[in-house]
Amino acid sequence: MSSALIWIIIGVVLIISELLATSIVAVFLGIGAIITGILLQLGWIESSTAQYLVFGSVSLLMLITARGKFKRWFRGFTADEGEHGMVFQKDLGERVTVHTDFNQGAGRVILNGVQWDAYSDDGLKKGDVAWVVRNEGIQLKVSKIKPIQ
Numbered sequence: 001m002s003s004a005l006i007w008i009i010i011g012v013v014l015i016i017s018e019l020l021a022t023s024i025v026a027v028f029l030g031i032g033a034i035i036t037g038i039l040l041q042l043g044w045i046e047s048s049t050a051q052y053l054v055f056g057s058v059s060l061l062m063l064i065t066a067r068g069k070f071k072r073w074f075r076g077f078t079a080d081e082g083e084h085g086m087v088f089q090k091d092l093g094e095r096v097t098v099h100t101d102f103n104q105g106a107g108r109v110i111l112n113g114v115q116w117d118a119y120s121d122d123g124l125k126k127g128d129v130a131w132v133v134r135n136e137g138i139q140l141k142v143s144k145i146k147p148i149q
Helices: 003-021 026-042 048-075 081-089
Strands: 095-103 106-111 114-119 129-135 139-143
Touching: 003 026, 003 048, 026 048, 095 114, 095 139, 106 139
Parallel strands: 114 139
Antiparallel strands: 095 106, 095 129, 106 114, 129 139
């Protein structure tokens, strides 16, 4: 197996490992290894010193210039602990349509076009109108009586 192929394989493994690590470092090391392998295959570099120099320089340059941008893309949005309550509270008092008959206090309702699992102390039948009393993340508590806000 040629040295160029080894560099390219190492680069691919590093990039794939980033999916597990999410530190946004291995991907740049992987890119450095792949570029080193390509330059080696093209014959632009030959000595092991040149290989390590290209690998280190490309990886370091990528880390310094692009890591911040990539990190923002991969991290996503994280809500503060207090934000979750705000999201759940916005549904309070909203009107829902009962989608399935409630059996032993549990059934399904439609809120804003989306079906939700729900529970209620009231005997609700398909087609009835109810109101959101509480939002517990993936389940709503509903009532026949509109809550006072």
